[in-house]
Amino acid sequence: MSFGGVEAGDFRKILIYNKDRIFAFALPLGYVTDEWYANAAGAINWGFPTIADTPIPEVLPTGITTYEHVVSNIPHDKIVAKAVEVRGLKVTVSAVPIPVAFGAAFEGERVRGEDIYLECGGGRTAMVEWVSSKRMDEVEDGKVEVIGPELTDVSAGSKLPLAIVVEVAGRNMQDDYEPILERQIHHLINYAQGVMHIGQRDIAWIRVSKQAVEKGFRLSHIGTLIHAKLHQDFGRIFDKLQVRLYTDKDKVSEMVEKARAVYRIRDARIEGMTDETTDMYYSCTLCQSFAPSHVCVISPERTGLCGSYNWMDCKAAYEINPTGPNQPVPKGEVIDARLGQWKGVNEFVFKTSRGKIDHYNFYSLVNDPMTTCGCCECIAAVLPMSNGIMTVNREYTGETPCGMKFTTLAGTIGGGISTPGFVGHGKYNITQRKFVVGDGAILRMVWMPKMLKEEIAERLKSRAAELGVPGLLDMIADETVGVTEEAILPFLQAKGHPALAMAPILG
Ligand code: SF4
Ligand code: ZN
DSSP: OTTTTOOTTOHHHHHHHHHHHOOOOBOOOSOOOHHHHHHHHHHHHTTOOEEOSSOOOOBOOOSSSSSOSEEOOOOHHHHHHHHHHHHTOOOOOOSOOOSSOBSGGGTTOOOOGGGEEEEEEBTTBOEEEEEEEOOGGGOOTTOEEEESOOGGGSOTTEEOOEEEEEEEEOTTOOGGGHHHHHHHHHHHHHTBTTEEEEOOGGGOEEEEEHHHHHTTOOTHHHHHHHHHHHHHHHTTTOSEEEEEEEOSHHHHHHHHHHHHHHHHHHHHTTTTOOGGGOSEEEEEOGGGGTSTTOOEEEBTTBOOTTSSOOHHHHHHHHHHOTTSSOOEEEOOSEEETTTTEEHHHHHHHHHHTTTSOOOOBSSOSSSSBOOEETTOSEEEEEEGGGTEEEEEETTOOSOOTTSOOHHHHHHHHTEEEOOTTEEEEOTGGGGSTTTTGGGTGGGGEEEOOHHHHHHTHHHHHHHHHHTTOTTHHHHSBOTTTOSSHHHHHHHHHHHTOGGGGSSOTTO
16 A cells, blocks of 8 residues: 555555555456455455356445446456446547547648548538447447448549447446537547548538548548547546447438437427526537637527537536536626627637637627637528528538528638628527527528428427418528529518518618
8 A cells, every 4th residue: 555645454545545546356257165255355345346257146236346346147258348347447548549640730631632532421422420328238348340331342532421320338428428429520530630521410521531541541440539539538428439330321321310310309408498597608619620719609599500519518518528628608797688799708709719709799690790610500691682691501502692602601701700791500590599589580581492491390480480470481482492682582572571571681
């Protein structure tokens, strides 16, 4: 006990020291004699559990040791993992064993044109990333499987669908942590040299360069790096992690459906909470590596613009990592209740944008809107001629009535600045009650891509009904009506769209 500073005979302190600091356990293999029993009892009294391969009586309640005292009848191929689990040992992966360089330095790197070996997602194929929690016995730590073609099975310039399914298990794991782990996938994949990642959830997009493939990079390494890095950074909340990478079309579609059902549940957890019910919002600065002045401040009714983080997720992320990118932001004094501006938020944004942004409004795109980074699910823009607004989602690649496609919009306003007349936002946010409420709320919406209208139809209908215009969805134009302001105006007039009769949007 020389390093413990504990006196001989001070059994309580010795027990606590061993329990917290010495990661030992007893592994009796084969027949357990009376003497072994006595030794195991002694080990327990020292804070060390016993894991046996024979069916000796189990002592499952916890108390003296961290978890169970005696666990028995464990087959040899499971016994190491079981001992690690019962002892509460944390796996640390110190290096990221992949054949390309790995680190934050490669985060902003782009893979373009001739350099692309493989592309997944980004509107070209289906792609989804999904973290879910499982029971301890359902997860084999470090297991990575590729189901469908690997990189070596396709030629340069190929496209594949991709589902990255990460399953975690742990004594401290909660469903609430799933979105937090999932959101890390974006920057972790970007850390690999020669691999580019954009987006999240079911709109993720990845490109692997020829150079990376030449160096030996394979899809399986995505699993390897996620396993290593999540263990390093979030090992406190889970114990085991396995990754399946599907590139088989039918399997990917199946995973997309499953993940979407989960996303809906996650999004809806915030339903019913209003911005007025809390004095505390949360920040997210995860995207500062791409957009250095960008700070998302997330309120119950203003989900993060990437759609991945809502107020609950940020709160949970702060609890897991109190010095991380999600910090509590006291709202402070109200500066403008209609536009959604608070003194405390402004001060926080000023500090965290390093003096670049000194204020913004949560509920307006006309007046000093929130900053936008490149991951937003949708971008809304003012349409002056129709006295309304439009919004376009990332998956829609066509023209829009504001004169720009999504990619051009993202390139123009996505650098972490506040651009009056435009704002990035999440899909779910469109039907949250505070959505551009300072500009006249969703009644201003005159154009959306058809696919987006269909995706959020049910929620949009109920939100519109609350505002007294139950038929709003059918009054909103889409690309089948037109992709210029001139082309959609007659439609809006014929439908009697409410925006046309509202106060001037740029008034
Ligand atoms: Fe966080 Fe906002 Fe980036 Fe989403 S878009 S990861 S909420 S900073
Ligand atoms: Zn971003």
